[in-house]
């Protein structure tokens with residue numbers, strides 16, 4: 312376990328919100344970084360050569376609140392066409408800055424840099440063709456490689472300097488160069504070093520209009536990479552603004568939850584000056600999500616005085632779950648447990664469990680469990696008068712506890728101290744206190760049957776709950792903690808995004824042995840959200856993961872339609888990761904750790920990957936989903952879905 316002695320390595324203050332101070336960089340008229348609001352941006356999905364469609368889509372994005380519009384420029388031809396798009400938008404009264412998105416083509420970047428307000432380059436492929444080969448680079452070879460990059464990148468830096476164009480050095484976890492992979496591996500450190508190579512070239516030319524990003528589809532990797540980048544910048548007296556995003560987050564609820572876990576965790580750390588929520592949907596759909604995330608942090612917030620944290624008992628750059636005791640099936644190596652509340656019902660019937668993943672068939676007298684079946688149900692003072700499936704346990708108020716083999720009592724701190732009857736196996740304690748006191752410590756430290764349910768209903772809870780658990784850790788208390796959060800908002804989206812941040816950020820730091828959310832009356836939505844957050848933070852896998860790109864002007868098929876077709880036939884393959892990528896240029900690298908890949912290779916054709924290996928080429932689109940199923944079957948990863 313690493314002790315971070317100077318917490319300001321990556322976060323100004325872990326108990327009082329402060330934005331990490333960055334320099335201001337102008338992107339056209341929009342100032343990014345410094346004390347400016349967190350800027351919202353997105354990317355078009357149209358063909359860049361289709362000027363009218365790209366202008367129309369850009370306007371829809373701008374009207375939704377997009378402050379910076381990115382457009383792909385795969386070659387010089389598209390880069391040149393940015394001029395028509397730029398002009399068309401200005402003619403329609405929109406001064407929103409444009410960004411050219413560049414992969415592999417320095418010459419297109421040099422054209423675009425004279426037209427648009429910002430150029431995004433990917434340091435993994437700006438001057439490198441990815442061959443997925445690992446070489447043993449001697450120091451001399453490595454220096455030669457850097458010299459080669461310097462020669463390719465310097466002309467662009469000089470053009471940007473001359474034209475007042477900003478550059479985003481946008482590292483992606485999935486597309487690190489073979490050079491970086493060989494030296495640093497597929498790691499957050501490799502991502503940071505990949506950007507550093509390019510930053511040093513910019514600084515050599517006294518060019519500082521730089522914005523940085525460290526995107527990954529894996530939220531843990533993404534958070535670690537940004538934190539490490541901030542630490543590295545602080546070490547080297549740099550302060551460039553940060554653009555946050557989770558790549559290939561997917562669509563619908565999954566994409567929203569995953570983006571919120573990654574982006575929100577960093578915003579809570581005070582990291583991030585501009586955000587892009589990447590969804591496999593129309594780009595204007597990304598904006599309301601981004602607005603909710605940014606608004607939560609734009610004006611800052613304060614919490615009760617918690618005292619400062621000067622050292623951490625865990626490593627914020629490397630995920631590892633807090634070491635806790637095993638109490639019944641909670642804590643230690645167990646997956647985080649999921650809790651649900653049915654205490655509002657006087658009489659609980661089998662059908663009341665259907666929202667929590669348990670379907671009862673009267674005819675067969677049998678329970679069917681979904682992959683999102685909860686572990687504990689809180690019934691308050693009530694009882695359950697029917698036989699429960701063996702995977703489900705009951706939490707009862709201590710005064711009403713009936714002490715059968717599936718039920719466990721819950722106390723508050725006072726009543727636990729005075730209790731005459733306790734379970735020999737598992738006792739829950741509701742803890743509403745925000746400060747971890749000597750009294751609480753005394754109660755917990757020797758008890759091997761206790762699990763704390765740490766409650767909070769404030770607008771911002773992360774700092775309070777994190778500090779409480781850190782204090783437990785610092786005192787050597789290994790009692791498991793269930794994170795309990797109540798939301799008073801009435802909007803489903805608001806609830807889903809905020810709970811994803813609040814729970815996801817703790818889970819990413821390895822804190823929390825279970826989750827219990829309270830919101831509204833839609834129990835199914837709450838349950839789906841909890842399992843979505845656990846999946847997005849990679850702590851408990853309950854469904855298929857889709858790593859689908861948001862699509863852009865390079866996309867060669869209808870990505871939204873295809874994603875939903877693939878989802879329809881594979882959504883029962885729990886734990887499998889399927890990459891669905893719009894183009895062969897970036898797709899294979901960007902789908903990172905997908906088990907199978909479905910990648911557009913040309914108009915009307917798809918190629919299929921097993922891991923990073925291309926296994927079937929140029930399959931006509933109308934047969935490609937079936938071919939994907941065959942491939943999954945060939946490798947023994949297919950199971951038939953079980954009808955309920």
Ligand code: SF4
Nearest residue numbers: 860862863866893894
């Ligand atoms: S992977 Fe998708 S978003 Fe990325 S460049 Fe290719 S088509 Fe565009």
